[in-house]
Amino acid sequence: MKLRFKKEDLNKGLQSVQKIAQDKSNNISYENGLLIKAIGDMIEFQANDYDMGIRTEVPGIIEEPGEVFIANPFLIELTRRLPGDEIEMIKEDGDTQLLLKGGKLKFECLTINPDDFNEVDIVENGTSSFTTDSITLKDLIDHTSYACSTDTARPIFTGTHIDVSGTTLNMVATDTHRLALKSAELAQPVEQPFKAVIPSRLLMEIARQLPTDIPQDVQIVALRNFMTVRFGNIFIRTRLIEGEFPNYRRVIPTQFTSTVTLNRQEFTAAVERASIVAKDAQYNVINFAIQDGQISLTSQHPDYGTIEDSVSCQIKGEPIRIAFNGKFVLDILKHCHSEEIVLQLKTSSPMLVQDKDEQNCVFVVTPMRAK
C-alpha cells in the first residue's frame, strides 16, 4: 500500500474515528484500532468497537492500493504535529510495519492483520427511519442528553430517547430527578413511528461530528438493536439500549399555581453564588421563596455559614416556598438562551423551566425537601 494525503485531510479522517479507535485503556486490543482501506479510487477509514462503528472516506492519492489495521494511540497526536503539508503512508507487502512520512520525520508503526478487523457494514434499510439536518439534530442532542443518568444499574436512563411520529421529532433524557425534552419538525413525515434509546455518550460523540457551519442532511435508520446515522461521507452505527423508555409526557407537569418570569443572567448568577456553599454541603439544596416581586435564595453549609440572595421577578399566581438541587437548576439554566426565562411551579411538585417564547424545549426538575 502507498498513499499520499494532505495533512488536514488525514487529520480530519483520523479525528472522526479516533474516539472509537483510540479512546480506550488498552489500545492494542482488536476492539480498538483503525482500518485504512485503499481500494478502487477511495480511501476509507473505519473504527469499530462493541458500542459504535464508524466509517468515513478521506481524500488522498492511491499510488498502490491495500489496507492496514493499526492500533496506535500516538498516531493522531503525531500526525497533528507533523511538519510539512503532505503525508505519505507506505506498507510493503508482507511487511508488518507501516511507514509514515512527513517532512523529515519517519514513523515506523506496527500493524495488525486486517482480517482481524470487524468491518462496519453499511445498512440501507431498517424497520424505521427519518431524515433531518445536522444543525437541528445537534441542537436537540445538546439540549437533552446532558440530563440522562450515569447509573448503569438502570441502563434505560443512561440513554437519550428519540421518539418520532408524523413530522414531529422528540428527543428526551431524564435521570428521574430532572428531565429535558426538545422537539423539532421534520420536512417529511415518517412512514413508521421511530422509537429508540441511544446511549447518551454515543449520541454526544455523534453530535461532536455533526457539521454545524452549513446544515447537512442526516439520515437515521433503526434496525433491531442498533441504529445507523449517515451524513456527508460519514456512516455511524450505534448500539441501542433495550427496554421501554418511560412515558415522559406523564412526567411533565401541567398544573401550576405560580408562574415566574425573570432575567436569565441575573437568576443564573444568584444560583451560582448560592451554590458556592450548597455544592459542598449535602445534596446541594437551595431554598427558593417566591413572593412580593422577588425570588429569595438561601443555602447553608453547616461549617461555613449561610448565603442569602434575591432576584426581582414578575409573579403570576400564589407565593410559594420550594427547594431544588442547585446543580440541576444550573444545568438547566446553562441550556436556556433567551433574555428572560419562565418558571412554572406548584407546591412540592416538579418545576417547569422554559426560555420565554420557546415552546419546543422544556426542562423539568423535581423539588427536594426544604432544609
Next chain:
Amino acid sequence: MKLRFKKEDLNKGLQSVQKIAQDKSNNISYENGLLIKAIGDMIEFQANDYDMGIRTEVPGIIEEPGEVFIANPFLIELTRRLPGDEIEMIKEDGDTQLLLKGGKLKFECLTINPDDFNEVDIVENGTSSFTTDSITLKDLIDHTSYACSTDTARPIFTGTHIDVSGTTLNMVATDTHRLALKSAELAQPVEQPFKAVIPSRLLMEIARQLPTDIPQDVQIVALRNFMTVRFGNIFIRTRLIEGEFPNYRRVIPTQFTSTVTLNRQEFTAAVERASIVAKDAQYNVINFAIQDGQISLTSQHPDYGTIEDSVSCQIKGEPIRIAFNGKFVLDILKHCHSEEIVLQLKTSSPMLVQDKDEQNCVFVVTPMRAK
C-alpha cells in the same frame, strides 16, 4: 467591627493570602484561615501556616475597628462573584458571625477566636539581606525553581538556592539529573554573603505575587531558619530548608568536544514529536546523533513503533551520539527565548544549554544510557 471595601481591593487582599489561608485539605484548622485586623487607620490581612506567613494592607473604610479570624474556603469564590462594587463586613461584638454584604447578597460566615491566630511578626534586620526589583526576582525564580526535585527524601533538592555575594545574585535549582542557574547584578553590593535554600513551591508562590507591570523594590532578609520578603504593602515570611546546598559550580561542565547552534522552535517541535512515543515508554529516552550539519532524533516504544526525525544545525567540533530524557530537554527549551540556542556536549557527560548570546542563564542535563 464594621468595614467597607471596594470589591477589587478586597479581592486583591484575599488573593494575596489565599494560598496560605485556604489552599489546604482541612480548612477549619488554625494553620489555615485568615486574620482581618482593622486598627488605627489600617486594614490588614494576615495568613500563616508552618511554612509561610503573609501580611498585607488593604485599602478600605473603617467605620468601627476590630479583628476577625475566618477559616472559610468559600470566601474568595463568593466575593469574586458578588454583585455591586462595594462590600461591607460587619461583626457585632460578642457575636461569632461575620456578616458580608454585597448588592442584595448576605453571607453569614462563622469565625474563630482571633487569639488563636498566630500573627506574622515583621522582621526588620537579619543575619544577611539584599535588595533587588520584582521583575528581576520573578525572572530568576521562573527560570530556576522548576528544575528542583519533588522527592522529599532529600529535602535540600526540593528547594531553590539563593546565593548572593558582592553584587552578584545567583539562583539555582537541581534534582541531580538537571540543573538551572540564572544570575543577575544587584545595584548595591551585599555586606554579608547571602545563602539560603527556600522550598521551591513557596518561592513560586512568592513569584506569583511579585508585580511585573512596573518593577518594585524587593527587600529580602535571611535570619536563622527563615527568610522574609518585602515589597509594596506585602510582607512574606518563609521557612528555609536546613543543610548545605551542593557546590553547583562543580556540576556545571566546562570541557566540551562539540558545540551545536540551532533554531529553538524547530528543535523544540522535533523533541516534542520524538517524545510522543518516548514519554509513554520507560524513561522517556531520546537518542541524539549529531553530525553532517544535522541533529537526528530517534525514540521508540516497544509496542507502537519508532520515530525518526532531524533538524539542521551548525556544528563546531566532533560528531557525537548521546541520549537524554526528552522531558528534561523540553523543560529546558520551554525556558529558552532567543531564536537560536547553543548546545555544548561531550560524550557521556552533561550537556550545557543556553540561549545564544545569553550568559546569565545556563541549563545542564545529564545524559542517559542510549537504548
